[in-house]
Amino acid sequence: MKIRVRHVPVLTSVLLLMMLVLAACGGAAEEPEAVPADTAADESMAMEESREAPMLAAMVADGELPPLDERLPKNPMVVPVTESIGQYGGTWRSGLLGQADAPWVIRTMAYEPTMRWKPDLTGTIPNVAESVTVNDEGTEFTFGLREGMRWSDGEPFTADDVLFWYEAHIVNDEVSPVKPLWMRPGGTLGEVTKVDDYTVQFSFGAPHGLFLSQLGSQRTFAPAHYLSQFHPDFDDAEAVQAIVDDMQLANWAALWGNRRNILNNVDLPVVFGWHLTQPASSATQMVSERNPYYWKVDPEGNQLPYIDKLVYPIVESVEVQVLKALNGEVDMQDRHIATPGNKAQFFDGKEAGDYDFFTVEYAWETPVSMGLNLAHPDENLRSIFLEKDFRIALSLAFDRQAIIDVIYIGDGEPRQPAPLAESPWFNEQLAYQYTEFDQDQANALLDGLGYAMGSDGVRLGPDGEKISFDINVIAAFEPWAEIMNLVAGYWSDVGVEANVVQLERSLFYERKAAYDYDMAVWTGADGIALVMDPRSYFPFSTESLFGVAWADWWRSGGSKGVEPPAAAQQQQALYDELAVTVDPAEKDRIMNEILDIAAEQFWIFGLTKYYKGYGIVKNNFKNVPDTVWQWHVSAAPAQTNPEQYYIEQ
Amino acid sequence: MLRYILRRLLLMIPTLFGISIIAFIIIQLPPGDYLTTVIAQLSAAGDLVEEDVIAGLKARYGLDRPMHVQYLKWMGNIMLRGDFGTSFEWDVPVGDLIWSRLGLTVALSLATLLFTWAVAFPVGIYAAVRQYSWGDYFFTGIGFVGLAIPNFLLALVLMYVAFKYFNQSVGGLFSPDFVEAPWTWARVQDMLGHLWVPMVILGTAGTAGLIRIMRANLLDELRKPYVKTARAKGLSELRLLLKYPVRVALNPFVSTIGLTLPILISGSAIVSVVLSLPTSGPLLLRALIAQDMYLAGSFILLLGVITVLGTLLSDLLLAWLDPRIRFDD
Numbered sequence: 012m013k014i015r016v017r018h019v020p021v022l023t024s025v026l027l028l029m030m031l032v033l034a035a036c037g038g039a040a041e042e043p044e045a046v047p048a049d050t051a052a053d054e055s056m057a058m059e060e061s062r063e064a065p066m067l068a069a070m071v072a073d074g075e076l077p078p079l080d081e082r083l084p085k086n087p088m089v090v091p092v093t094e095s096i097g098q099y100g101g102t103w104r105s106g107l108l109g110q111a112d113a114p115w116v117i118r119t120m121a122y123e124p125t126m127r128w129k130p131d132l133t134g135t136i137p138n139v140a141e142s143v144t145v146n147d148e149g150t151e152f153t154f155g156l157r158e159g160m161r162w163s164d165g166e167p168f169t170a171d172d173v174l175f176w177y178e179a180h181i182v183n184d185e186v187s188p189v190k191p192l193w194m195r196p197g198g199t200l201g202e203v204t205k206v207d208d209y210t211v212q213f214s215f216g217a218p219h220g221l222f223l224s225q226l227g228s229q230r231t232f233a234p235a236h237y238l239s240q241f242h243p244d245f246d247d248a249e250a251v252q253a254i255v256d257d258m259q260l261a262n263w264a265a266l267w268g269n270r271r272n273i274l275n276n277v278d279l280p281v282v283f284g285w286h287l288t289q290p291a292s293s294a295t296q297m298v299s300e301r302n303p304y305y306w307k308v309d310p311e312g313n314q315l316p317y318i319d320k321l322v323y324p325i326v327e328s329v330e331v332q333v334l335k336a337l338n339g340e341v342d343m344q345d346r347h348i349a350t351p352g353n354k355a356q357f358f359d360g361k362e363a364g365d366y367d368f369f370t371v372e373y374a375w376e377t378p379v380s381m382g383l384n385l386a387h388p389d390e391n392l393r394s395i396f397l398e399k400d401f402r403i404a405l406s407l408a409f410d411r412q413a414i415i416d417v418i419y420i421g422d423g424e425p426r427q428p429a430p431l432a433e434s435p436w437f438n439e440q441l442a443y444q445y446t447e448f449d450q451d452q453a454n455a456l457l458d459g460l461g462y463a464m465g466s467d468g469v470r471l472g473p474d475g476e477k478i479s480f481d482i483n484v485i486a487a488f489e490p491w492a493e494i495m496n497l498v499a500g501y502w503s504d505v506g507v508e509a510n511v512v513q514l515e516r517s518l519f520y521e522r523k524a525a526y527d528y529d530m531a532v533w534t535g536a537d538g539i540a541l542v543m544d545p546r547s548y549f550p551f552s553t554e555s556l557f558g559v560a561w562a563d564w565w566r567s568g569g570s571k572g573v574e575p576p577a578a579a580q581q582q583q584a585l586y587d588e589l590a591v592t593v594d595p596a597e598k599d600r601i602m603n604e605i606l607d608i609a610a611e612q613f614w615i616f617g618l619t620k621y622y623k624g625y626g627i628v629k630n631n632f633k634n635v636p637d638t639v640w641q642w643h644v645s646a647a648p649a650q651t652n653p654e655q656y657y658i659e660q
Numbered sequence: 661m662l663r664y665i666l667r668r669l670l671l672m673i674p675t676l677f678g679i680s681i682i683a684f685i686i687i688q689l690p691p692g693d694y695l696t697t698v699i700a701q702l703s704a705a706g707d708l709v710e711e712d713v714i715a716g717l718k719a720r721y722g723l724d725r726p727m728h729v730q731y732l733k734w735m736g737n738i739m740l741r742g743d744f745g746t747s748f749e750w751d752v753p754v755g756d757l758i759w760s761r762l763g764l765t766v767a768l769s770l771a772t773l774l775f776t777w778a779v780a781f782p783v784g785i786y787a788a789v790r791q792y793s794w795g796d797y798f799f800t801g802i803g804f805v806g807l808a809i810p811n812f813l814l815a816l817v818l819m820y821v822a823f824k825y826f827n828q829s830v831g832g833l834f835s836p837d838f839v840e841a842p843w844t845w846a847r848v849q850d851m852l853g854h855l856w857v858p859m860v861i862l863g864t865a866g867t868a869g870l871i872r873i874m875r876a877n878l879l880d881e882l883r884k885p886y887v888k889t890a891r892a893k894g895l896s897e898l899r900l901l902l903k904y905p906v907r908v909a910l911n912p913f914v915s916t917i918g919l920t921l922p923i924l925i926s927g928s929a930i931v932s933v934v935l936s937l938p939t940s941g942p943l944l945l946r947a948l949i950a951q952d953m954y955l956a957g958s959f960i961l962l963l964g965v966i967t968v969l970g971t972l973l974s975d976l977l978l979a980w981l982d983p984r985i986r987f988d989d
């Protein structure tokens with residue numbers, strides 16, 4: 012690692028020596044009247060003086076590192092602590108399932124976007140940006156950066172790094188052939204300009220109502236001083252090509268991706284609390300150590316993070332990681348290991364492994380949402396699926412509580428994919444309509460549609476053939492195959508034949524992309540901050556199981572997919588409006604209107620509210636909140652500030 | 661003899677080309693490509709992959725080009741520059757990736773091979789010479805159990821035992837303290853402490869098979885007239901046994917070398933996954949699942965080369981060992 016020493020080391024050491032001498036003299040003078048109160052005061056003095064980790068203080072004393080004041084920005088970000096001010100030191104051991112398990116790395120050490128989600132997920136606050144102001148139209152966003160903030164190699168972080176990110180990455184057609192949606196509200200790419208060294212402005216052609224939320228998972232900056240040597244627009248093209256050849260890569264775009272890879276490039280300057288020292292490609296473990304230039308402090312002004320080092324052993328199977336946790340070799344983790352099935356085992360091992368649980372609340376609507384392909388290429392099935400009464404009948408025909416009791420040991424609540432009660436957009440009708448178990452009414456509805464019961468107990472559709480469809484599930488995340496087999500059993504009671512077909516994951520995605528499926532099952536999306544992923548309320552994305560073809564139509568501007576019905580088009584238009592609305596009250600109104608239409612249309616149905624999850628935390632591992640929201644957008648548990656976790660020594 | 665070796669070596673070239681083409685096609689046969697896998701992985705429980713990310717990746721990996729173009733580019737780079745391409749998933753050159761795992765893989769496989777032979781060889785001879793004795797039944801029983809239990813199950817059981825009763829850190833080949841440590845005597849000891857688990861697991865199945873083969877072959881030989889003749893001539897029993905029938909019965913050991921070599925490299929994927937060993941087996945498995953083309957393709961090509969070489973080697977060894985199958989020059 013390269014460390015810039017800005018002062019003459021001798022001068023620093025002389026100053027330090029003088030301070031030490033003075034401190035010693037003071038101590039000697041006060042010795043005769045040593046009373047407890049004084050010692051306490053001395054200790055707090057010592058704490059105040061050393062507002063950095065001992066390992067960094069030692070480096071400063073040796074002249075390897077500039078003093079703390081020069082490493083911190085003028086106004087460091089103050090991070091509240093969950094329970095108490097922490098102690099420096101220790102190693103946080105967790106684990107990666109295979110080398111490509113990047114999400115856990117981001118969730119623990121690398122969630123430092125421009126804005127960040129609050130721990131309760133109700134909105135975003137400035138993070139790497141110090142402040143943000145928006146003009147009245149919502150087209151111009153001015154970000155103030157932190158003066159004196161530095162990259163992990165000691166180089167200053169300025170507006171040029173934001174500009175570099177924009178010019179080198181976003182504007183460049185080779186690395187970004189398609190520009191990110193969140194940078195082009197209304198279709199055209201926004202512009203980034205430098206106002207001064209610590210101020211940048213993002214301006215868009217249309218109002219951008221979602222920008223500040225979307226920045227909660229984006230880093231709109233890149234280390235210009237390091238990365239420009241790998242970019243032909245910023246450095247000699249031949250020199251860049253030489254590096255490409257030397258690293259045996261296909262082209263410079265591959266080099267660009269490779270050098271920006273936070274899991275493998277130890278030289279990449281970062282703004283995270285820890286920086287990589289051993290890459291994940293080393294096969295056995297990934298290691299990160301504290302960033303001496305981290306720009307956050309606790310309420311008493313001590314530089315964060317508290318923990319010295321993060322170690323991620325790379326395991327190939329979940330069972331090994333579970334055994335490691337039982338053995339007390341995992342300090343804090345929920346990912347992969349904390350499944351409902353493992354809970355009893357972890358409960359028994361609490362004492363031996365010296366750990367306890369924390370509660371994980373899922374910020375998603377439901378673990379099981381069942382979407383009929385409402386844009387099915389087969390005309391007969393499509394006409395059946397499009398009947399709202401048919402969907403209502405299917406939703407009424409299965410006993411949700413019985414399935415919850417069997418599969419989730421009673422932990423849940425019959426519910427449709429809908430905003431959670433904690434969400435500002437909770438909609439009671441959408442959440443609970445048609446969740447009662449009423450096969451008589453289901454039969455009545457199906458009779459009403461004219462689907463007469465055939466001789467073998469299966470109803471006949473409009474074309475006189477049996478009503479029969481496939482349910483596509485994959486073998487991951489939730490016991491979907493078991494659940495859907497139970498559900499299909501109930502459906503056969505009311506004369507609808509459904510067959511569960513388990514697919515390999517990429518095949519599932521191929522089929523979905525080709526609109527070639529009858530019913531697909533997946534998890535629901537955001538239950539709290541709906542605007543980020545409203546897939547269950549209207550045809551929003553390829554994850555909107557009921558209308559992938561409709562979503563494609565909207566996203567492609569009508570050139571792909573299938574034209575959706577009027578109600579869905581109205582919702583899509585409302586969302587377009589939402590995206591360019593800045594006023595919060597107006598945004599709420601539009602979102603509620605979208606949800607009202609969703610409740611009326613009843614596009615998709617589900618099984619239950621999410622069960623309560625859990626995670627493992629060692630008894631000496633502090634400042635982890637008792638309850639943590641699980642949400643991918645806020646890189647949970649990162650919204651609870653892992654830099655303030657500490658290990659009691 | 662030299663001409664024979666030369667001819668065999670020349671024949672290897674078209675064989676390997678065939679292997680590379682078939683490997684490349686098979687890897688691409690499943691629906692989708694590496695990007696589909698990435699999208700499916702990122703979409704896990706809610707993540708949404710934006711179009712811009714996908715388009716960027718597509719251009720970066722050159723996946724939008726037709727299959728034969730991709731193949732020719734890959735093969736061309738191997739032939740001209742010895743460049744096996746870059747792994748999509750790992751973002752590092754394929755060569756580095758395979759090499760970094762080869763050392764421990766070969767160490768583990770060799771240890772397993774020696775363990776297998778050290779056990780199977782004497783036990784097989786004993787079981788044949790003392791046919792239907794108590795010892796024969798005992799080893800036959802153990803052998804069948806070893807053959808019948810799937811390796812991964814044995815791995816899970818041994819792992820649980822190591823955790824429950826020995827309080828040992830499970831998974832991998834080192835304790836947490838030694839993972840990063842430089843090579844010292846203590847680290848070697850630590851590794852040996854972990855190595856025995858996969859060695860025994862991988863060894864049991866192989867041992868059982870070889871014991872049966874050794875026993876059957878030796879029994880055939882023991883009944884042949886030349887054994888009686890030798891015995892009638894007064895040759896000591898041990899010398900007789902080792903000098904003639906055992907030497908003949910060794911043939912199957914040698915002819916399995918050709919098949920053992922690729923296993924040395926590929927490791928035993930499932931057991932390595934279960935035990936989280938940093939060997940090449942899990943790497944290959946993951947590459948195939950993720951359709952990480954260049955990594956999987958290079959791996960299979962490498963295995964092909966080694967199998968072909970191994971077959972040649974075992975043919976030559978057989979000829980050296982058994983004068984009856986020597987070739988006419």
